[in-house]
Amino acid sequence: xxxxxxxxxxxxxxxxxxxxxxxxxxxxxxxxxxxxxxxxxxxxxxxxxxxxxxxxxxxxxxxxxxxxxxxxxxxxxxxxxxxxxxxxxxxxxxxxxxxxxxxxxxxxxxxxxxxxxxxxxxxxxxxxxxxxxxxxxxxxxxxxxxxxxxxxxxxxxxxxxxxxxxxxxxxxxxxxxxxxxxxxxxxxxxxxxxxxxxxxxxxxxxxxxxxxxxxxxxxxxxxxxxxxxxxxxxxxxxxxxxxxxxxxxxxxxxxxxxxxxxxxxxxxxxxxxxxxxxxxxxxxxxxxxxxxxxxxxxxxxxxxxxxxxxxxxxxxxxxxxxxxxxxxxxxxxxxx
Amino acid sequence: xxxxxxxxxxxxxxxxxxxxxxxxxxxxxxxxxxxxxxxxxxxxxxxxxxxxxxxxxxxxxxxxxxxxxxxxxxxxxxxxxxxxxxxxxxxxxxxxxxxxxxxxxxxxxxxxxxxxxxxxxxxxxxxxxxxxxxxxxxxxxxxxxxxxxxxxxxxxxxxxxxxxxxxxxxxxxxxxxxxxxxxxxxxxxxxxxxxxxxxxxxxxxxxxxxxxxxxxxxxxxxxxxxxxxxxxxxxxxxxxxxxxxxxxxxxxxxxxxxxxxxxxxxxxxxxxxxxxxxxxxxxxxxxxxxxxxxxxxxxxxxxxxxxxxxxxxxxxxxxxxxxxxxxxxxxxxxxx
Numbered sequence: 059x060x061x062x063x064x065x066x067x068x069x070x071x072x073x074x075x076x077x078x079x080x081x082x083x084x085x086x087x088x089x090x091x092x093x094x095x096x097x098x099x100x101x102x103x104x105x106x107x108x109x110x111x112x113x114x115x116x117x118x119x120x121x122x123x124x125x126x127x128x129x130x131x132x133x134x135x136x137x138x139x140x141x142x143x144x145x146x147x148x149x150x151x152x153x154x155x156x157x158x159x160x161x162x163x164x165x166x167x168x169x170x171x172x173x174x175x176x177x178x179x180x181x182x183x184x185x186x187x188x189x190x191x192x193x194x195x196x197x198x199x200x201x202x203x204x205x206x207x208x209x210x211x212x213x214x215x216x217x218x219x220x221x222x223x224x225x226x227x228x229x230x231x232x233x234x235x236x237x238x239x240x241x242x243x244x245x246x247x248x249x250x251x252x253x254x255x256x257x258x259x260x261x262x263x264x265x266x267x268x269x270x271x272x273x274x275x276x277x278x279x280x281x282x283x284x285x286x287x288x289x290x291x292x293x294x295x296x297x298x299x300x301x302x303x304x305x306x307x308x309x310x311x312x313x314x315x316x317x318x319x320x321x322x323x324x325x326x327x328x329x330x331x332x333x334x335x336x337x338x339x340x341x342x343x344x345x346x347x348x349x350x351x352x353x354x355x356x357x358x359x360x361x362x363x364x365x366x367x368x369x370x371x372x373x374x375x376x377x378x379x380x381x382x383x384x385x386x387x388x389x390x391x392x393x394x
Numbered sequence: 395x396x397x398x399x400x401x402x403x404x405x406x407x408x409x410x411x412x413x414x415x416x417x418x419x420x421x422x423x424x425x426x427x428x429x430x431x432x433x434x435x436x437x438x439x440x441x442x443x444x445x446x447x448x449x450x451x452x453x454x455x456x457x458x459x460x461x462x463x464x465x466x467x468x469x470x471x472x473x474x475x476x477x478x479x480x481x482x483x484x485x486x487x488x489x490x491x492x493x494x495x496x497x498x499x500x501x502x503x504x505x506x507x508x509x510x511x512x513x514x515x516x517x518x519x520x521x522x523x524x525x526x527x528x529x530x531x532x533x534x535x536x537x538x539x540x541x542x543x544x545x546x547x548x549x550x551x552x553x554x555x556x557x558x559x560x561x562x563x564x565x566x567x568x569x570x571x572x573x574x575x576x577x578x579x580x581x582x583x584x585x586x587x588x589x590x591x592x593x594x595x596x597x598x599x600x601x602x603x604x605x606x607x608x609x610x611x612x613x614x615x616x617x618x619x620x621x622x623x624x625x626x627x628x629x630x631x632x633x634x635x636x637x638x639x640x641x642x643x644x645x646x647x648x649x650x651x652x653x654x655x656x657x658x659x660x661x662x663x664x665x666x667x668x669x670x671x672x673x674x675x676x677x678x679x680x681x682x683x684x685x686x687x688x689x690x691x692x693x694x695x696x697x698x699x700x701x702x703x704x705x706x707x708x709x710x711x712x713x714x715x716x717x718x719x720x721x722x723x724x725x726x727x728x729x730x
Contacts, residue, residue, distance in 0.1 A: 211420060
């Protein structure tokens with residue numbers, strides 16, 4: 059049964075397809091329905107749903123039982139969460155691309171995309187209701203609350219041109235914005251759907267692994283391959299994101315480089331100049347900041363994996379538990 | 395007990411205040427918390443929660459019982475729905491004002507306001523969970539689905555510069571965008587919280603009353619008093635809204651007036667010229683379209699009130715049922 063979680067991906071896509079409305083007699087509404095299906099149909103790595111399904115198995119949920127059916131609906135809930143959040147994130151950051159195609163608001167405009175995200179948010183709750191696991195609702199609420207808080211911190215720094223930040227600020231932001239929805243809550247939901255109390259160590263383990271995951275993601279944003287990454291390269295610089303590399307580089311950059319950087323960051327995204335962005339990227343890469351960020355990610359990954367292994371020991375299905383560690387290792391050390 | 399529903403307003407505001415988080419150790423997050431409380435603390439008419447609480451009483455829920463407590467949480471849910479939707483609507487329409495103060499995104503920027511709306515959306519579900527009425531969740535889902543569909547239709551007309559529309563298109567849009575969340579679902583939830591099956595006629599009655607309410611609202615937008623209305627007057631013209639008056643006027647306007655109108659409507663909001671908007675407003679008022687729209691609202695109000703009275707007959711609390719009709723009459727015939 060080791061392959062189950064990953065092989066469930068088409069099953070989850072099918073559930074989303076059946077849950078979302080397909081046809082309206084009002085032609086305009088059909089466009090809304092198409093927009094709601096757009097991001098889910100672009101695919102995605104499905105890391106969160108995979109972790110949840112593996113965690114459910116590790117905690118003793120057997121494939122084919124009603125609890126497994128509930129776990130599949132909870133996994134669908136996480137997929138829908140990811141998709142509505144991405145629609146709204148792309149608006150907030152004015153991102154160009156998502157999963158290799160134009161961001162939704164770039165095709166349909168901000169008002170329609172904003173509304174489609176809200177509609178998808180409601181269907182996320184519909185999926186949760188299908189799961190029929192009352193104790194899952196507080197977990198989902200915690201997940202959205204923390205993610206929205208992290209998103210707020212990230213966006214507030216951009217909005218208020220705040221660059222007086224330490225690496226610890228970045229790690230706190232990422233804890234809220236990424237770790238809960240990527241690792242902590244998927245692991246906890248697996249326990250909840252099995253009728254067990256989640257191990258308290260999932261939180262600390264998930265925070266470390268989530269941070270490692272986000273640092274790798276930020277590195278890929280600067281150095282990755284656009285095609286496999288699915289977004290424009292160095293988009294974070296265009297969006298003025300406070301990444302660990304940038305905060306680290308600012309602490310040791312020469313005064314004139316720092317000045318060029320801050321001047322460019324204070325320009326609106328549409329007025330940022332590609333040649334300056336390329337220069338900034340070159341300085342960042344030369345400075346060793348990327349290497350140091352990778353080292354921080356290594357340390358976080360090691361700590362997270364140790365805690366995770368401890369938290370998972372003694373669970374009913376050690377094979378599934380071992381696979382969780384493998385998957386977590388992959389996401390905390392991803393290179394694409 | 396007739397005054398209970400309206401006098402419950404401070405109680406609902408208190409529930410929102412206690413449900414929403416107050417303090418974070420992260421200073422940035424405190425700004426998010428303040429933003430979430432902003433619209434709820436500006437007040438509002440509380441029409442939806444009043445209808446819900448009256449409907450609960452009419453269906454036999456006694457004040458002070460656990461069912462009444464549930465009804466209060468459902469009313470809080472409707473208030474939170476209204477508030478997050480308004481934050482996002484104001485972004486989509488780029489509105490200037492809300493309840494007499496600047497729209498949230500005008501003060502904090504679109505990214506932070508968009509995210510605050512999402513955070514408030516999640517707390518709406520937290521309020522629903524507090525109610526502990528499983529059958530209420532499908533009603534809330536229907537409410538959001540229909541409202542988002544109506545919002546999409548409204549925004550798609552603006553986005554796609556669609557003016558080839560009939561009054562029936564307007565009525566269909568308003569049915570989706572306004573009627574469900576303003577009348578149909580509040581009435582139905584009152585039955586649900588009493589453990590009864592909602593009368594099927596609430597739907598048709600609510601659709602007629604909701605449409606009448608929205609037509610009056612659109613008229614007030616053109617002719618009202620800015621202070622009591624709480625938004626800029628003729629904002630709908632600046633936002634290019636397809637109101638019943640405008641669609642009616644377009645069918646009979648002189649060719650050159652029509653041309654001036656369509657030309658102005660195709661300009662972005664920020665480039666619309668106040669003097670031209672004033673001229674358009676004058677033409678609209680002179681044309682008799684406002685009077686005809688009021689007549690349509692009169693007819694809808696009469697039909698809705700007749701259906702509503704029938705649907706409410708024979709309920710356990712005739713006094714509360716009678717008050718619903720009075721409140722519905724007020725909202726379908728509002729002049730401020």
